Amino acid sequence: MTGSGQLLFPSPRSDKRAISDNTLNAALRRMGFKQDEMTAHGFRAMAATLLNECGKWHPDVIEQQLGHIEGNDVRRAYVRGEHWSERVQMMQYWSDRPR
Structure with missing residues (x-):
């Protein structure tokens, strides 16, 4: 993909x-698109919103996929799972969604 x-x-x-x-x-x-209609970061916000609202995915899985870092220092120190299989399923779901 990257040549x-x-x-x-x-x-x-x-x-x-x-x-x-x-x-x-x-x-x-x-x-x-006007600035108040869509931004590059808006795609991430849209994905986070739609994936959370569909109720199929644990919020930790969504946050991990978006590359967000846990804000709670203690939780970040102990919760290190990458949720890989769920993230793969979630991205397939996102890809298959009707537009």
Whole structure:
């Protein structure tokens, strides 16, 4: 998927850095989305909202998939599961969802 590089979306200036949120936000503006309609980070918020609302997935699984770090220091020290099989199932569910 990445060709000869390590990043899926490398910066046009350096293949060592990923594109920025600003790159994605600029693309959204060119597509006609206003700033109060959609942002690059808005896709993550949308996924978190829809996955939580469907009730199929434990919130820890969703948070792990989004790459969020547990805010509670004690809980973060003890809860280290990656929930891999559930995350794979969740992403298949997301992929199969009707649009």
